Amino acid sequence: MKLNYRGGFSMNETSEVKQKLRSNILQRLVKSLNDTESVSEESQQAVELLRKAASQEYEFMSETGEHYDQLAKAVILACNLKEIQDYRAENYFLSPWDFDLFDSAARIFAKGYEPSHQDILMCRSPTTGLHEYSFIVDNIELVFIDVGGQRKERATWAKAMENIGAVIYVASLAEYGQILEEDNLKDRMVESMELFQRVFHSPKLANIPTVLLLNKFDLLQQKLEMTPLSSVFSEYSGPNEVESAYEFISKKFIERMALKPSNKDFVxxxxxxIDQGNFMKVFAVIKAMLISSSLRESGLG
Ligand SMILES: Nc1nc2c(ncn2[C@@H]2O[C@H](COP(=O)(O)OP(=O)(O)OP(=O)(O)O)[C@@H](O)[C@H]2O)c(=O)[nH]1
Ligand SMILES: [Mg+2]
Known part of the structure; x- marks a missing residue:
């Protein structure tokens, strides 16, 4: 939305993203190293440096700081370690997204690096609190309220639900077979389906049009290759391919909605x-639904 309706990102936002992307790589690398049994003797020193940097990012991450060159070298070395490559190939936890990020480590840690638009879209930045963004689309002002999805963030949702015209619920298609950061017994997709049911049937949102965006469609193919859908949903007997998997997943979400009667608009x-063209097409569908819904409400539709 910012790229299309706000002329892109400010210098501050770009520089913040640069630090966040570097931090994303460092933190995920250290997590992978902690989960890996052992690394060869000659890599130990680099690994120790990474662990130290991950706990004292402020000191290590400044490009002009005394440790930066060493840190950048250690990151690139670690991303290319056989142990990490093997871990990445096998591990359930890592989303396919981590693959791209680790492969881009040398570019992202190069001095003078400026994030591209695509890099900015790739940056993981968990939302905390409520954030309002306003956009003018075809002369209509749309105000979006972004809330965090993690459990500790959900207490803020009640406030965000006041006086809204629609709910946009975003769920990932590529997170089945991965656990929550905050609960290592819970599958992310199952949690997301249960939560969708609660949001959809929340008394506060009766008659509020709802859009369910099944996101990360671009990752589904890769995800299926890594983790067959039937390994998580034993009732799935279809082929391990994108269209059939999408149909199954979307049906499971929609079944949650149909558990109780409701006649509100839903799409x-x-x-x-991360695909701007695709996102704008989807956005046009959402806009059409909202306009027809508000016309109906005002008796004009
Ligand atoms: N490949 C791909 N990556 C995506 C897509 N959507 C989001 N991502 C990436 O997924 C990561 C998670 O994005 P966030 O914005 O942190 O996720 P969020 O759902 O807002 O998370 P919370 O704020 O904690 O609720 C980021 O690195 C994004 O770049 C997508 O459609 N495809
Ligand atoms: Mg967020």
Whole structure:
């Protein structure tokens, strides 16, 4: 939305993203190293440096700081370690997204690096609190309220639900077979389906049109290759391919909605939030639904 309706990102936002991307790589690398049994003797020193840097990012991450060159070298070395490559190939936890990020480590840690638009879209930045963004789209002002999805963030949702025109619920298609950061017994997709049911049937949202965006469609193929859908949903007997998997997943979400009667407007769309063209097409569908819904409400539709 910012790229299309706000002329892109400010210098501050770009520089913040640069630090966040570097931090994303460092933190995920250290997590992978902690989960890996052992690394060869000659890599130990680099690994120790990474662990130290991960706990004292402020000191290590400044490009002009005394440790930066050493840190950048250690990151690149670690990303290319056989142990990490093997771990990445096998591990359930890592989303396919981590693959791209680790492969881009040399570029992202190069001095003078400036994030591209695509890099900015790739940056993981968990939302805390409520954030309002306003956009003018075809002369209509749309105000979006972004809330965090993690459990500790959900207490803020009640406030965000006041006086809204629609709910946009974003769920990932590529997170089945991965656990929550905050609960290592819970599958992310199952949690997301249960949560969708609660949001959809929340008394506060009765009659509020709802859009379900099944996101990360671009990652589904890769995800299926890594983790067959039937290994998580034993009832799935279809082929391990994108269209059939999408149909099954979307049906499971929609079944949750149908558990109780409701006659509010609803639309479900597959989407890839990092693909600008695709996202704008989906956005047009959402806009059409909202306009027809508000016309109906005012008696004009
Ligand atoms: N490949 C791909 N990556 C995506 C897509 N949508 C989001 N991502 C990436 O997924 C990561 C998670 O994005 P966030 O914005 O942190 O996720 P969020 O759902 O807002 O998370 P919370 O704020 O904690 O609720 C980021 O690195 C994004 O670049 C997508 O459609 N395709
Ligand atoms: Mg967020």
């Amino acid at each position: 479900c769309q597959r989407v890839s939030a």
